[in-house]
Amino acid sequence: MEQKELWLTSLIVDNPQEGFELAIKLSRMGVKSTQPDIEVLKKLRKDYSNSASGLTAASHVIAVNFQTISAANEYWKK
């Protein structure tokens, strides 16, 4: 199972954009933790990436994770 691999060693990244990309990654790993089968995920991805509500819901999860990452990086102010 994916989670046994080392994939999240730090929340600290160089800039907000890398932070946003890490937020996307966390959101996907949250999905993968529930459904580890890549083939099923690929099929489902096609569904929700063509659904307005599915895409908004995905963006919502990213926003929550981006909040965490941004706080961890003290908003890259320093």
Add this chain to the structure above:
Amino acid sequence: MEQKELWLTSLIVDNPQEGFELAIKLSRMGVKSTQPDIEVLKKLRKDYSNSASGLTAASHVIAVNFQTISAANEYWKK
């Protein structure tokens, strides 16, 4: 893919309104990260921008991102 371009170099903006606009941008980039095809996005946008629940959901994501941006800017109090 859009994310390879530099589009988010800082969370610091001059005032709350620019912060709100950045929150809108983050919300859209969250969508785009899942569905990068502009033509599909245009078609879906027409759908959810005519749906009360779709618009409320979009406003919710903006609110979460605005929380992050506002904290980053210490609420523009200084």
Add this chain to the structure above:
Amino acid sequence: MEQKELWLTSLIVDNPQEGFELAIKLSRMGVKSTQPDIEVLKKLRKDYSNSASGLTAASHVIAVNFQTISAANEYWKK
């Protein structure tokens, strides 16, 4: 487009009630940023203001924005 006008110059307001009203305004501007057509918004408003789940969802977005405004105002404790 509405957002070009100056409508959000500060998050600081005199008391919690004004803060709640500003949270309502932010929630509506989040909707308007996605659907700027006033006539469409009026029509949709009639729909969701008669739907229990639509009203709860609207109240949820207001709650998130009120969190931001309240933090900005240090909860009006001073």
Add this chain to the structure above:
Amino acid sequence: MEQKELWLTSLIVDNPQEGFELAIKLSRMGVKSTQPDIEVLKKLRKDYSNSASGLTAASHVIAVNFQTISAANEYWKK
């Protein structure tokens, strides 16, 4: 319109339970700001108070508002 009356002069309350009650009030005022007609609200209330998802959604909004009230009161630790 209800909001013109003074109904929220402070977020500070004596204990967590009063804070929870204030969170309930804020959640209802969020609904009322979108649908001020008491008769419509009464009718809708009957609907969602008999729906599991409606009740969970209502509890979710209360939880968000309780977060705000609790932070305002520094969690009643002092």
Add this chain to the structure above:
Amino acid sequence: MEQKELWLTSLIVDNPQEGFELAIKLSRMGVKSTQPDIEVLKKLRKDYSNSASGLTAASHVIAVNFQTISAANEYWKK
């Protein structure tokens, strides 16, 4: 009505697990504040406890309340 009884005198608990249990209690009181009729609640509980989306929504509300309780207890670090 249940809320008149004293049921929430403090957010401070001994350890994270008691905090999680308090978060569950707050989530249920949020539901009960909208639908105080125990018989209706029992019937609805059977519905949503057999629905995947209902259970996820319930877990979401608990997570929000656990955030509040955890902050109140300074994450039980001391």
Add this chain to the structure above:
Amino acid sequence: MEQKELWLTSLIVDNPQEGFELAIKLSRMGVKSTQPDIEVLKKLRKDYSNSASGLTAASHVIAVNFQTISAANEYWKK
């Protein structure tokens, strides 16, 4: 009932990945607190793990819990 066992003695973990795994655990315990019957859970899990919206909702709950765990660990910066 599961919650009587000791399963959450601390929110402090060694690194972000263990924090993410704890967030997954909290999300599942939130579900289990409402539906303790393992057989029902197994059946429902098959349903939502094959639903795009169910997986996104699960990832959302994990994101909220990960926020709590990350704050508890001061983002593993030290």
